[in-house]
Amino acid sequence: MITPEPLAGKQVLIPRGAGQAKSFSRLIEKYGGIPVEIPLISFKPISLDGNLKQVLNSLESYDWIVFTSNTTVETFLSFFPEGLPAHLPKVAAIGDRTGILLEKKGLGPHFVPSKYVAEVFAEEFIANINPGSRVLIPKGNLAREHIAMTIRENGSYADEIVVYETVLPEPSKLKLKKALTGGGLDILMFTSPSTVNHFMEAVEEYGLRDEADRCIVACIGPVTHQRLLEFGFTVHASPEQYTVADMVESTIEYLESVQ
Structure with a gap:
């Protein structure tokens, strides 16, 4: 059972662009989390x-x-x-x-x-x-x-x-560097293989692998999951239904299982 604010105080990466991030961020806030919007893909x-x-x-x-x-x-x-x-x-x-x-x-x-x-x-x-x-x-x-x-x-x-x-929006690289080096991310959420690829582009450019490895990792879909494994990540939450809502719920279930 999901507690009222299971993401309380957790800073969560929202990898979508401004046009698609709003509903994602609201869902994180609903459970007490702090959305950190850094678009990892642009079209x-x-x-x-x-x-x-x-x-x-x-x-x-x-x-x-x-x-x-x-x-x-x-x-x-x-x-x-x-x-x-x-x-x-x-x-x-x-x-x-x-x-x-x-x-x-x-x-x-x-x-x-x-x-x-x-x-x-x-x-x-x-x-x-x-x-x-x-x-x-x-x-x-x-x-x-x-x-x-x-x-x-x-x-x-x-x-x-x-x-x-x-494409990866160029300003997002510096935003990601600032968030990771400042301890500003607790949970990484990936919605596609492209978001993983672009995240790793910034991580490798700035040498942020240790900071990334300290985060909980969640994703949607088997292809995204496999891409994360190829980069050496442990995936903590990957739901059977490939929606943002299910990914958030799966992440909450993981957090509650390790408390």
């Missing part, structure tokens, strides 16, 4: 080149569009300032928040997996589409190819288009 829409324009102008040729995140949805829609075409493919989403956003935009979704991870999505999605279906997957430059590969291996077509680049 930059790519320029509209000829190939991307061609794909965007032929959406009706696809049977499905797969959205893997809110960022993918927002960036994709930004390419249609005058509104989307009247006839669109069916829409699939990974993640409850992505599904909610799509619903608000009037775009379904028509399919959501039982677990919010690429491996489960791919397995369940191919069972729900017709052989030979054409699937469009907007993505970031660092996204994996697992979904597209699985679709192709099962007799359908998958086109991936990069719609944004994932």
Whole structure:
């Protein structure tokens, strides 16, 4: 059972950007924690080149569009300032928040997996589409190819288009250095492999590994978990459901188990 303020006094890294950090921070504050917002990822829409324009102008040729995140949805829609075409493919989403956003935009979704991870999505999605279906997957430059590969291996077509680049905001490096060296972080929370990679970029640049190792580590998803293990971290909390709320709850359960 969760006590009223199980994170009391704990300073928690919030790795999301300002636009996505607010609800995350409120959740930490709800349990008495102190959110430390240091964006470890920022998203930059790519320029509209000829190939991307061609794909965007032929959406009706696809049977499905797969959205893997809110960022993918927002960036994709930004390419249609005058509104989307009247006839669109069916829409699939990974993640409850992505599904909610799509619903608000009037775009379904028509399919959501039982677990919010690429491996489960791919397995369940191919069972729900017709052989030979054409699937469009907007993505970031660092996204994996697992979904597209699985679709192709099962007799359908998958086109991936990069719609944004994932970068580390330069000011965040110094913010992270200040937080770690000043004892200002007790819990590190990672929401994607990219947040881990960018965190370690700063840690290695400033020689902060000892400071990082003193922190409790939590993450969402098996790929993020594996990335942390590859960097030699002990992962103290990694929930079965891949949401921020479940990660926070899993962290609280860990803290209560070691008290």
